[in-house]
Amino acid sequence: MNRLKVTDSEFQALSKYIYGISGITLSAGKEYLIETRLGQLATEYGCRSYQELLTRSRTEASRALEKKIIDAISTNETYFFRDNAPFNLLQHRLIPDIIDRKSKKGGRVTIRIWSSASSTGQEIYSTAMVLRELGLPKPGCDLQLIATDISDAAIARASYGLYSQFEVTRGLSPARLAKYFTPKGDGYRINDEIRSMVSFRKQNLLTSLTGLGKFDIILCRNVAIYFTREDRLRLFDNLSRQLEPDGCLLIGSTESLAQEESPFVPMRYLNSTFYQLQDTAPSAPARMNPLRAING
Numbered sequence: 001m002n003r004l005k006v007t008d009s010e011f012q013a014l015s016k017y018i019y020g021i022s023g024i025t026l027s028a029g030k031e032y033l034i035e036t037r038l039g040q041l042a043t044e045y046g047c048r049s050y051q052e053l054l055t056r057s058r059t060e061a062s063r064a065l066e067k068k069i070i071d072a073i074s075t076n077e078t079y080f081f082r083d084n085a086p087f088n089l090l091q092h093r094l095i096p097d098i099i100d101r102k103s104k105k106g107g108r109v110t111i112r113i114w115s116s117a118s119s120t121g122q123e124i125y126s127t128a129m130v131l132r133e134l135g136l137p138k139p140g141c142d143l144q145l146i147a148t149d150i151s152d153a154a155i156a157r158a159s160y161g162l163y164s165q166f167e168v169t170r171g172l173s174p175a176r177l178a179k180y181f182t183p184k185g186d187g188y189r190i191n192d193e194i195r196s197m198v199s200f201r202k203q204n205l206l207t208s209l210t211g212l213g214k215f216d217i218i219l220c221r222n223v224a225i226y227f228t229r230e231d232r233l234r235l236f237d238n239l240s241r242q243l244e245p246d247g248c249l250l251i252g253s254t255e256s257l258a259q260e261e262s263p264f265v266p267m268r269y270l271n272s273t274f275y276q277l278q279d280t281a282p283s284a285p286a287r288m289n290p291l292r293a294i295n296g
């Protein structure tokens with residue numbers, strides 16, 4: 001079947017529209033993304049051009065098409081224990097530190113963790129498995145795990161927790177697959193024991209985040225790369241307001257935050273980098289060395 005071609009003016013108009021509803025930027029040369037990801041939607045809606053699709057989305061009261069456009073255009077690539085290092089960092093350093101620090105204050109310990117662009121859930125479920133393996137939750141220590149994404153379809157899949165054969169081969173050890181999943185149809189469903197640890201909701205990271213409260217750990221991995229520089233700055237500034245004073249931010253392994261542009265300082269533990277708020281980060285304790293500028 002011939003793919004519906006996007007004209008220059010349609011590309012401009014759609015890029016602007018998609019930016020407005022999601023913050024995702026489609027730079028020149030990404031015409032193929034419109035054609036490969038929205039062509040099918042245009043056919044489904046009986047539209048003969050992308051302009052027609054755009055008009056339909058703008059005028060549709062239910063905003064169902066707008067949601068479908070976000071679902072189609074967002075890149076949901078993810079896998080279990082992606083990059084490994086952040087999960088080792090959580091297991092061996094960040095979670096034990098939080099428990100230690102909070103227990104010293106007395107009373108119940110509650111650890112709040114947010115996977116802020118969670119896609120289909122692999123990131124937050126990997127985190128939940130790590131927490132289980134640390135014996136959490138346990139008496140006196142509660143967990144609140146929240147996973148959000150802008151894509152309704154991704155959130156729906158994440159909260160159902162059903163993965164294909166291919167998806168469970170990506171990053172999961174056979175031992176974890178056997179322990180935390182149950183075969184279902186052609187794939188595997190995450191067990192209730194892990195699924196029930198997480199609550200999912202839709203959230204656009206470029207809108208107000210204050211309703212979510214403050215977190216000890218925020219994972220914001222492999223999403224800021226789709227934003228303009230200005231939106232990235234706004235995002236990290238907003239995230240800094242959702243982080244507890246001693247909290248930690250984890251970003252993608254190929255991403256970095258320039259110190260002069262963000263309220264965070266990079267910290268290193270073994271081979272991992274994480275970020276803390278400028279004002280509260282400890283000044284170079286042993287084994288944790290703030291880096292100056294790590295991305296130049």
Ligand SMILES: C[S@@+](CC[C@H](N)C(=O)[O-])C[C@H]1O[C@@H](n2cnc3c(N)ncnc32)[C@H](O)[C@@H]1O
Nearest residue numbers: 022074076078117119150151204205221222223
């Ligand atoms: C490449 S995935 C990253 C998933 C996971 N964090 C990881 O690193 O494996 C990027 C996710 O960001 C989501 N996303 C894109 N724009 C967003 C926005 N403005 N607010 C929230 N999520 C967004 C997409 O829907 C997608 O699921």
